[in-house]
Amino acid sequence: MLIILKKGADEKEVARLLENIKQSGYTYARANEGGADMIELEGAPSYFQLDFFRSFAPVKKVVTSFEYREKVYRAGGKKDTSVTVKGRRIGGGNIELIAGPCSVESYEQTERIAEKLSKMGIRFFRGGAYKPRTSPYSFQGLNENGLKILSRIAKKYDMVIVTELLDVRNIDAVCEHADIIQIGTRNANNYALLKEVGKLKKPVLLKRGISSTIKEFLLSAEYIMCQGNSEVILCERGIRTFESEAYRTSLDITAVSVVKEVSHLPIIVDPSHSAGAWNLVERLSLASIAAGADGIMVEVHDRPQEALSDAGQSLKPEKLKPLIKKAAEVAECFGKTFMCSAAAGGRKENPSEKRRKIKSKKD
Amino acid sequence: MLIILKKGADEKEVARLLENIKQSGYTYARANEGGADMIELEGAPSYFQLDFFRSFAPVKKVVTSFEYREKVYRAGGKKDTSVTVKGRRIGGGNIELIAGPCSVESYEQTERIAEKLSKMGIRFFRGGAYKPRTSPYSFQGLNENGLKILSRIAKKYDMVIVTELLDVRNIDAVCEHADIIQIGTRNANNYALLKEVGKLKKPVLLKRGISSTIKEFLLSAEYIMCQGNSEVILCERGIRTFESEAYRTSLDITAVSVVKEVSHLPIIVDPSHSAGAWNLVERLSLASIAAGADGIMVEVHDRPQEALSDAGQSLKPEKLKPLIKKAAEVAECFGKTFMCSAAAGGRKENPSEKRRKIKSKKD
Amino acid sequence: MLIILKKGADEKEVARLLENIKQSGYTYARANEGGADMIELEGAPSYFQLDFFRSFAPVKKVVTSFEYREKVYRAGGKKDTSVTVKGRRIGGGNIELIAGPCSVESYEQTERIAEKLSKMGIRFFRGGAYKPRTSPYSFQGLNENGLKILSRIAKKYDMVIVTELLDVRNIDAVCEHADIIQIGTRNANNYALLKEVGKLKKPVLLKRGISSTIKEFLLSAEYIMCQGNSEVILCERGIRTFESEAYRTSLDITAVSVVKEVSHLPIIVDPSHSAGAWNLVERLSLASIAAGADGIMVEVHDRPQEALSDAGQSLKPEKLKPLIKKAAEVAECFGKTFMCSAAAGGRKENPSEKRRKIKSKKD
Amino acid sequence: MLIILKKGADEKEVARLLENIKQSGYTYARANEGGADMIELEGAPSYFQLDFFRSFAPVKKVVTSFEYREKVYRAGGKKDTSVTVKGRRIGGGNIELIAGPCSVESYEQTERIAEKLSKMGIRFFRGGAYKPRTSPYSFQGLNENGLKILSRIAKKYDMVIVTELLDVRNIDAVCEHADIIQIGTRNANNYALLKEVGKLKKPVLLKRGISSTIKEFLLSAEYIMCQGNSEVILCERGIRTFESEAYRTSLDITAVSVVKEVSHLPIIVDPSHSAGAWNLVERLSLASIAAGADGIMVEVHDRPQEALSDAGQSLKPEKLKPLIKKAAEVAECFGKTFMCSAAAGGRKENPSEKRRKIKSKKD
Structure with a gap:
């Protein structure tokens, strides 16, 4: 960051600015070139600190590369966008709950769960x-048969289907049966796949890579958006850190808050894969809503002991009830609507929805 | 973990158990020794998974070292403990807000801030x-003069003073002026210091080391408790991960939920140091309360531009007001009381407090 | 790990064993079931510690899941394997240097560099x-034209071509022109791609994911091997850690030593991408050889200032000369041959090669 | 970093520079202020890249805060310093081996080991x-009795004693008996302790904190040096990463190379604590020497099964012999002397030592 100082700035005020730069953890060099008095601030101050430095009296202007030209950023103060599927909207005050089993194992298993969730x-x-399984010898899914089962479920219970795409060669099959295409954490940097889903007219749920920085995460979304598809839902799912014994990954709650600031896209949280233990799902879901998440995606299984994958982190459907109740309350603190609760209770939309619609007509 | 199977267990049920072990990400070996049929589960399943494995039909018992004998754990289902100072209690349904400047810079600065907070x-x-500063050339504090300033503030505004102890040689001075002794993240494994504060009759606020595992964090508390001092308040303050550009550290929200499960001690969160940016403090505070935290510690400065340290992450006092309002609402969702809000509003204690008192008389 | 004790084991010796378990950082539980006296050691002791625990007097046997049944492991003490392409062998005492530009930018650029390297x-x-580029707006390669350029180079200079495959749909094109198929770090868990290259009859150079554990790294190789292709060359390329300012990633030298112990596959090191700075390439190359690496892959560009990617980490060809000289010396300390040095000097193979050949005829 | 361009620089050359900045992974902003044409390069380019950017034709000068004013850096191209104790020098071409048990357990144990090492x-x-032990219930050392044992060993075998100081209150006792004061990884940021050893006239062996960045590591050394003590030996001992199952920490070999570039202080490596497994010690020692380390510190125990701490990572003395032999060979590749080998073989100093002495007389 380059800070251009006003001509004849008060040196005492400049000293205060320099002290603040140091206190903020940065080093700096002062330069005078062509008559311009400047401070070169080393290191990349975050988006949040630009205004802080701009606020000092001797500062004429701040030069930075942080232009956020990519589509994924809030260039020019762009407002929140949301993604609507089958008349249901994620984002913009609506908090959605996405639930279901890790794997489609059979029609019976899928239907049993879908019925309970639907109710x-x-x-x-x-x-x-x-x-996608770490070992090639683990259950790899029912493939196209699984997709067909999902399709039947969608019709029978009028549900929106979210399912993962792993391979560009399956893109037609997945598109035929799914409403939202999920890109998993292992493929967060599989740019060939990202480009392809960028050409679709379907919403994409993009999980953060297990060790992607915020910048990389958003650039993965950019790979999709730059192909024309702007229906991207981001998903924080825990990052890999030094702690791997007490929980599988660390839910990066700060990422949720930061992404809400810098990007206009909706972001949801997957507490099930993040923690790897069902006991933690409720707490992390509620924390995510408080941090600003637009949705929660949880793994549910009615008979975890029979599950072919992720048994230990799957909630039983009845455990969802207290989660939903609390989530609705926390959402309300923020003037938002936890949609499945509202649906169950007969409410259709959140309080700000009406205003939004009226307003959007004028836009 | 060693799973002892029942004699004559149904092999189909055993197969289901084995499948579940694999699905949970563990490997195993089966052994038969002295007539006992056993499954050796490799890797350390977390506390949360013991019951899951116990629930399978063929399981006779589960042998594990997870006895949680240390004082810091909930041995035998021990209930939440809380820490009371000057009649104010942290934990047990009371959520406290600890606020103040990073450094005591002068009596005037400290008093200005204390007055605002007090109101x-x-x-x-x-x-x-x-x-404690990364560079030896940064401002190192006012030392004993700083302590005296804090003492005057405490008296004038009837406040509870929390301040950091860095050096065993300052223990008497700090004890004379402080109500709660803080051990900072850099000294989380300074066992000589931990042992000394363990001998005190003062509450200790122990910050997690920036790369301490949960186990190490709790064992640092054990260093204090095993010397006789059980008045320990844990503090999650963000962990060091691969992401260091978008925010200083990653607030480990999962740690808050896990510590609440395995330990009876109160745990608070420091969102200011965790994020390193004041804009993120409110969101992270609310998420922490939703995750189960018993308190929040935030850095506040009325003139951040003049602060001698941590300017960029200090909230202005007026920014605390919306935080307090929201925090009180979120706390209420959980049947808890955000104390400073209750105090300002004339309420003295949380709804469950009265019951607790009556109950504790019987104990 | 389950330790079965001998009947009537001396309790003093058992106490010593228990002390050692604790000293090694593990917790344990003792169990007696069906008359068998056992110690359940919690946590997963590494491959290296099994023998240590087996060596104690009271130990009858150790039960563990560490059977290393996957093809990637040294099941039953399997000896080092090597990969031979166009008569050149990587592994088995031969240390190869793979060099070239990050990107094929034009025939002229590629040829200039190839000529120098060939000499x-x-x-x-x-x-x-x-x-594969983090931003969709960065140079994405010449694609099939790039492959054709590589083909011409291979013929003209009799070189072995190593190039990356990103997308299953390009597999035929890449196979037509390349001798070794590289799977990059971003696709280390792109299982669809791994399975496809597993069906080829071409050697695969598999880079470790930037945050893959050793186990995950080897299971990615297993995805290839279980499809029938056992010509896999592993490649350590630096891991993502908390340090990202002083160097791009941390070269995980321990991984090299560990992989050499547990797997029979050859492993090479990519110091260029790991460090992200050409000044560090020589040192890291030599350290890798000392740690047991079977090869080094470095980025070279004769005009780094014109490079379309990775300029800062590309060595100029003339900087390779001292690297090669030192590498040959270090290799010799271990009885190995640094092949390009030997080739330049007229030597064809390493001292142990002849013996090996004679021996392998007998096998 | 601020790049000031020459007046009338060729725009095509500027474009090439900008492309290189992007290729190096940086973003930038171009500014023109007071007639000066400038490029503000965002993010902190490493020390190694300054010259790269300076080398472009249109660049007039580069303004950066990287002045390396701290004593720990090579300000003004400062040459390597070394630390001499009892006539033995670490650094400057001499590679030392520091060996011994983790803990002093008894006079007999210590003497047995010292005798073998001495030979x-x-x-x-x-x-x-x-x-310093993670659990308060683990063996905490013999304290002052341990120091006395070390003193006797030092006299009997004419050895240089390296031992850890944990507590400022033990500083006199440790100084009385030790030749080199070790500051352990847990106290790497215990600034009170660092300042105190900075006032001594004794060499200090400073271990890197398990999650200290290079900058923090060097600033910890600065805490010592700024008090007047410039006899600091740095020690890389492995960093905490996401991989904790295959080995305890990841030896940061890149750090060794980088520290050798930016600092004049000697740096050694502790492969025993880094890997946590004795089988890896030899390989990591040799790699460290190849990377530029000035010494190796290994844990040795003649009866690991009886050791009261760190048994699994302790080498038996006889395992040191092949390590020493190989280390001497690798050192020789770099024109350095592995001192214990030279001592055993009758050589007193390394080839460049004589020249150095003659040269230093002239300085």
């Missing part, structure tokens, strides 16, 4: 047909 | 007299 | 035709 | 009298 007002159903 | 109902005042 | 005795040429 | 030509003996 709770849940409209977004997740389930894996193609499964 | 908001805040009773816990933080401020550093001894400052 | 130094270098036979393995790397160059990217398809480039 | 191998080893003159630097390590052993802990005060032990």
Whole structure:
């Protein structure tokens, strides 16, 4: 960052600015070139600190590369965008719950779970047909048969299907049966795949890579958006840190708050994969809503002991009830609507929705 | 973990158990010794998974070292403990806000801030007299003069003083002036210091080391407790991960939930140091409360541009007001009381407090 | 790990064993079931510690899941394997240098570099035709034209071509022109791609994911091997840690030593991408050889200032000369041959090669 | 970093520079202020890249805060310094081996080991009298009795004693008995302790904090040096990363190379604590020497099964012999002397030593 000082700035005030730069953890060099008095601030101050430095009296202007020209950023103060599928909107005050089993194992298993979820007002159903597994000898999913099962479920219970795409060669099959295409954490940097889903007219749920920085995460979304598809839902799912014994990954709650600031895209949280333990799912879901998340995606299984994958982190459907109740309350603190609760209770939309619609007509 | 199987267990049920072990990400070996049929589960399943494995039909018992014998754990289902100072209690349904400047810079600066905070109902005042700084050339604090300033503030505004102890040789001075002794993240494994504060009759606020595992964090508390001092308040303050550009550290929200499960001690969160940017403090505070935290510690400065340290992450006192309002609402969702809000509003204690008192008389 | 004790084991010796378990950082539980006296050691002791625990007097046997049944491991003490391409062998005492530009930018650029490398005795040429870039707006490679350029180079200079495959749909094109298929770090968990290259009859150079554990790294190799292709060369390329300012990633030298112990596959090191700075390449190359690496892959550009990617980490060809000289010396300390040096000097193979050949005829 | 361009620089050359900045992974902003044409390069380019950017034709000068004013840096191209104790020098071409048990357990144990090491030509003996342990219930060392044992060993075998100081209150006792004061990884940011050892006239062996960045590591050394003590030996001992199952920490070999570039202080490596497994010690020692380390510190125990701490990572003395032999060979590749080998073989100093002495007389 380059700080251009006003001509004849008060040296005492400059000293205060320099002290603040140091206090903020940066080093600097002062330069005078062509008559311009400047401070070169070393290191990349975050987006949040630009205004802080601009606010000092001797500062004429701040020169920085942080222009956020990519589509994923809030260039020019762009407002929140949201993604609407089958009349249901994620983002913009609506908090959605996406639930379902890790894997589609059979029609019976899938239907049993879908029925229970449906009764709770849940409209977004997740389930894996193609499964990325660390070991090649683990269950790899039912593939196209799994997709067909999901399709039947969607029709029978009027649900929105979220399922993962692993391979560009399956793109037609997945598009035929799914409403939202999920890109998993292992493929967060599979740019060939990102480009392809960028050409679709379907919403994409993009998980953060397990060790992607915020910048990389957003640039993965940019790979999709720059191909023309702006229906991207981001998903924080825990990052890999030094702690791997007490929980599988560390839910990066700060990322949720930061992404809400710098990007206009909706962001949801997957507490199930993040923690790897069902006991932690409720707490992390509520924390995510408080941090600003636009949705929660949880793994649910009615018979975890029979699950072919992720048994330990799957909630039983009945455990969802207290989660939904609390989530609705926390959402309300922020003037937002936890949609499945509202649906179950007969409410259709959040309080700000009406105003929004009226306003958007004018835009 | 060693799973002892029942004699004559149904092999189909055993196969299901084995499948579940694999699905949970563990490997195993089966053994038969002295007639006992056993499954050796490799890797350390977390506390949360023991019951899951116990629940399978063929399981006779589970043998594990997870006995949680240390005082810091909930041995035998021990209930939440809380820490009471000057009649104010942290934990047990009371959520406290600790606020104040990073450093005590002068009596005037400290008093200005304390007065503002006091008017908001805040009773816990933080401020550093001894400052641990990465560079030896940075401001190192006012030392004993800083402590004396804190003492005057405490008296004038009837506040509880939280300040950091860096050096065993300053223990008497700090004890004379402080109500709660803070051990900073850099000294989280300074066992000589931990042992000394373990001998005190003062509460200790122990910050997690920036790369301490949960186990190490709790064992640092054990260093204090095993010397006789059980008045320990844990503090999550962000962990060091691969992401260091978008925010200083990653607030480990999962740690808050996990510590609440395995330990009976109160745990608070420091969102200011964690994020390193004041804009993120409110969101992270609210998320922490939703995750189960018993308190929040935030850095506040009325003139951040003049601050001698941590300017960029200090909230202005007026920014605390919306935080307090929201925090009180979120706390209420969990049946808890955000104390400074209650104090300002004339409420003295949380709804469950009265019951607790009556109950505790019987104990 | 389950330790079965001998009947009537001396309790003093058992106590010593228990003390050692604790000293090694593990917790344990003792169990007696069906008359068998056992110690359940919690946590997963590494491969290296099994023998240590077995060596105690009271130990009858150790039960563990560490069977290393996957093809990637040294099941049953399997000896080092090596990969031979166009008569050149990587592994088994031969240390190869793979060099070339990050990207194929034009025939002229590629040829200029290839000619220089060829004169130094270098036979393995790397160059990217398809480039995975963090930003979609960065140079993405010459694609099929790049492959054709590489083909011409290979013929003209009799070189072995190493180039990256990003997308299953390009597999035929890459196979037509390349001798070794590289799977990059971003696709280390792109299982669809791994399975496809597993069906080829071409050697695969598999880079470790930037945050893959050793186990995950080897299971990625297993995805290739289980499809029938056992010609896999592993490549350590630096891991993502908390340090990202002083160097791009941390070269995980321990991984090299560990992989040499547990797997029979050859492993090479990419110091250029790991460090992200050409000044560090020589030192890291030599350290890698000392740690047991079977090869080094470095980025070279004769005009770094014109490079379209990775300029800052590309060595000029003349900087390779001292690297090669030192590498040959260090290799010799271990009885190995640094092949390009030997080729330039007229030597054809390493001292142990002849013996090996004679021996392998007997096998 | 601020790049000031020459007046009338060729725009095509400027474009090439800008492309290179992007290729190097940086973003930039161009500014024109007071007639000066400038490029503000965002992010902190490493020390190694300054010359790269300076080398472009249109660049007039580069303004950066990287002045390396601290004593720990090579300000003004400062040459390597070394630390001499009892006539033995670490650094400057001499590679030392420091060996000994983790803990001093008894006079007999210590003497047995010291005798064996002494016969191998080893003159630097390590052993802990005060032990920092993660659990308060683990063996905490023999304290002052341990120091006395070390003193007797030093006299009997003419050895240099390296032992850890944990607590400022033990500083006199440790100074009385030790030749080199070790500051352990847990106290790397215990500034009170660092300042105190900075006032001594004794060499200090400073271990890197388990998650200290290079900058923080060097600033910890600065805490010592700014008090007047410039006899600091740095020690890389492995960093905490996401991989914790295959080995305890990841030896940061890149750090060794980087520290050798930016600092004049000698740096050694502790492969025993880094890997946590004795089988890896030899390989990592040799790699460290190849990377430029000035010494190696290894844990040795003749009866690991009886050791009260760190048994699994302790080498038996006889395992040191092949390590020493190989280390001497690798050192020779770099024109350096592995001192204990030279001592055992009758050589006193390395080839460049004589020249250095003659040269230093002239300085």
